[in-house]
Amino acid sequence: MMRDHAMDTDHIDCASAMERLFEFLDGELGPELEVRLRAHLEVCSHCFGQAGFERRFLAAVQAAREAERCPDRLRSRVLEALQREGWTGSDTP
Numbered sequence: 001m002m003r004d005h006a007m008d009t010d011h012i013d014c015a016s017a018m019e020r021l022f023e024f025l026d027g028e029l030g031p032e033l034e035v036r037l038r039a040h041l042e043v044c045s046h047c048f049g050q051a052g053f054e055r056r057f058l059a060a061v062q063a064a065r066e067a068e069r070c071p072d073r074l075r076s077r078v079l080e081a082l083q084r085e086g087w088t089g090s091d092t093p
């Protein structure tokens, strides 16, 4: 009966935000969660930057998918786009 702690619907943490990022970008998050994730991105520059990267990644995949039917060329188009974003594709420095 002492649990009057309000449900914190305004904030999600970075881990949850990252977990749901792809769903968010896919528009598969429920409207409620989408609002919360959006709110988090507005205040968290780390997640905001990550979201921007993922969004461009998905856009690149989409564009390549539409432009190319051949899987090999699709993959190279995506890799190209990612490399333009500074992605190296490996953990080695």
Ligand SMILES: [Zn+2]
Residues within 6 Å of the ligand: 013, 014, 015, 017, 040, 044, 046, 047, 048
């Ligand atoms: Zn965050």
